[in-house]
Amino acid sequence: MNEDYLWDKSGEPDPDVQRLENLLAPLGHKSDKAPVLPFPKRSRVPYLLAIAASLLVLSGPLWVAWQRNRPAWNVATTEGTPSLTRLAKGESINTDAHSQARLNLNDVGEVEVEPNTQLSVLAIRPDEQRLALHHGTIRALIWAPPGRFIVNTPSAQTVDLGCQYTLNVNTDGVGLVEVSVGWVAFEDKGRESFIPAGAACVTRPGKGPGIPYYQDAPKELIDALNRFDADSDRPAIAAILANARSRDAISLWHLLRRVQPDDRAQVYDRLSQFIAVPAGVTREGVLAANPQMIDSLWNTLDLGNTSFWRMWKSRGPK
Amino acid sequence: MESVIALFVPVDREEPLGRSLVEQARDGSRAAFGQLYQQYSRMVHGVLLARVPHSEVEDMVQDVFLLALRRLQSLRDEKAFGGWLAMIARNQAIDYHRKAPKITELKENMLQEKPPEPEALEVLDTIRGLPDAYRETLILRLVEGLSGPEIAIQTGLSPDSVRVNLHRGMKMLREKMEGRAAT
Numbered sequence: 070m071n072e073d074y075l076w077d078k079s080g081e082p083d084p085d086v087q088r089l090e091n092l093l094a095p096l097g098h099k100s101d102k103a104p105v106l107p108f109p110k111r112s113r114v115p116y117l118l119a120i121a122a123s124l125l126v127l128s129g130p131l132w133v134a135w136q137r138n139r140p141a142w143n144v145a146t147t148e149g150t151p152s153l154t155r156l157a158k159g160e161s162i163n164t165d166a167h168s169q170a171r172l173n174l175n176d177v178g179e180v181e182v183e184p185n186t187q188l189s190v191l192a193i194r195p196d197e198q199r200l201a202l203h204h205g206t207i208r209a210l211i212w213a214p215p216g217r218f219i220v221n222t223p224s225a226q227t228v229d230l231g232c233q234y235t236l237n238v239n240t241d242g243v244g245l246v247e248v249s250v251g252w253v254a255f256e257d258k259g260r261e262s263f264i265p266a267g268a269a270c271v272t273r274p275g276k277g278p279g280i281p282y283y284q285d286a287p288k289e290l291i292d293a294l295n296r297f298d299a300d301s302d303r304p305a306i307a308a309i310l311a312n313a314r315s316r317d318a319i320s321l322w323h324l325l326r327r328v329q330p331d332d333r334a335q336v337y338d339r340l341s342q343f344i345a346v347p348a349g350v351t352r353e354g355v356l357a358a359n360p361q362m363i364d365s366l367w368n369t370l371d372l373g374n375t376s377f378w379r380m381w382k383s384r385g386p387k
Numbered sequence: 388m389e390s391v392i393a394l395f396v397p398v399d400r401e402e403p404l405g406r407s408l409v410e411q412a413r414d415g416s417r418a419a420f421g422q423l424y425q426q427y428s429r430m431v432h433g434v435l436l437a438r439v440p441h442s443e444v445e446d447m448v449q450d451v452f453l454l455a456l457r458r459l460q461s462l463r464d465e466k467a468f469g470g471w472l473a474m475i476a477r478n479q480a481i482d483y484h485r486k487a488p489k490i491t492e493l494k495e496n497m498l499q500e501k502p503p504e505p506e507a508l509e510v511l512d513t514i515r516g517l518p519d520a521y522r523e524t525l526i527l528r529l530v531e532g533l534s535g536p537e538i539a540i541q542t543g544l545s546p547d548s549v550r551v552n553l554h555r556g557m558k559m560l561r562e563k564m565e566g567r568a569a570t
């Protein structure tokens with residue numbers, strides 16, 4: 070047998086192989102038969118791209134003009150690399166460990182963005198300026214009318230009531246507001262905390278705003294409040310009551326609204342030692358969680374009445 | 388009804404098989420795909436003929452190429468086009484036996500074409516009785532007229548494997564044919 074011929078048809082043909090080739094060739098593929106293939110469907114992608122490009126070109130000047138006139142916070146980099154000059158609705162600023170920026174909006178105020186912070190603009194409207202602090206720290210100095218500057222955090226919204234404050238959100242989503250001037254309200258799903266100048270308040274994911282406390286309060290009181298806020302720790306109530314000063318009536322008032330009914334009496338009794346219980350407020354009514362009576366107790370603290378603090382409610386949920 | 392277009396594309400047998408045509412076909416060139424058809428259709432026909440009735444093979448060749456056309460975007464290594472196509476053909480043959488009715492439809496081309504020589508069909512049956520590796524290689528060589536190197540390139544097998552399969556397959560075929568003649 071001629072191996073070369075079988076392999077590559079070279080050399081002297083092998084008679085057996087050649088005979089089989091001739092015999093079997095009619096069974097082979099009819100190469101003159103044209104393949105039938107689907108008519109190529111024209112892709113729409115090039116046309117869509119062309120249309121999109123045309124629209125882009127035509128709308129370019131309009132886009133630029135719209136961008137220039139679009140309301141936005143002015144951004145000034147005070148340190149580091151952020152290169153933004155404007156921050157409009159839907160946009161974010163991220164600062165690294167070596168960067169800081171200052172946002173300014175004429176009729177609203179200034180916001181300093183500290184290093185390692187992510188901040189977004191959710192709304193820029195005459196009646197509402199809303200930011201979202203995802204993590205990091207901002208210092209806000211707000212001269213807009215109360216209730217118009219709001220910062221969302223992962224666990225509460227911070228409503229400015231005309232003030233200067235620092236707001237921090239850590240990587241776990243826990244927020245801390247420290248108020249220097251004026252008033253700030255924390256609110257989440259109906260749970261509210263009123264935080265006056267000199268006070269601070271923690272807000273936790275899944276739990277919402279905690280109980281505010283003055284920053285000069287005894288450490289034992291602050292620790293006990295944290296335990297109560299974080300774990301609803303009943304033994305912490307005794308520590309709170311034991312360490313509260315007259316000035317800490319603000320914390321006791323918030324505690325009164327958050328304890329279980331069985332614990333309400335001891336909190337009310339301690340609070341009533343620090344304030345002049347107004348006419349019309351009864352122990353029984355407070356223990357029954359009468360909201361008007363509890364609000365009346367707040368109004369004796371000389372921190373403004375509750376209707377002022379709740380002005381964000383007229384806006385409805387966001 | 389789906390529109391169709393028939394492609395008649397001259398084949399340059401000296402061109403390197405596959406690579407650039409696969410790229411063009413993947414980019415949507417039906418002309419390039421037509422050239423691939425011309426280059427590889429005999430191989431596909433042979434792979435099918437080793438497994439399914441002769442009367443079914445021509446139509447199935449078209450089916451294999453249509454399937455390959457739809458799946459071409461999934462082919463990552465264009466150098467593997469031949470082996471990939473052969474695999475599609477083998478799978479189509481398996482599907483045929485899984486789904487095919489036991490009664491073969493009488494097709495129009497059967498009436499128009501000269502029927503195969505009985506001896507040719509007998510030899511084809513003998514080859515089909517050989518082990519897989521031998522029957523496919525022998526059919527590609529003896530029926531489709533591909534040389535050993537062409538079989539290696541088009542199926543993705545190594546030249547050594549093809550050479551061994553051809554040698555052993557041919558030896559086995561001779562023995563079977565001699566045995567049959569003796570009876």
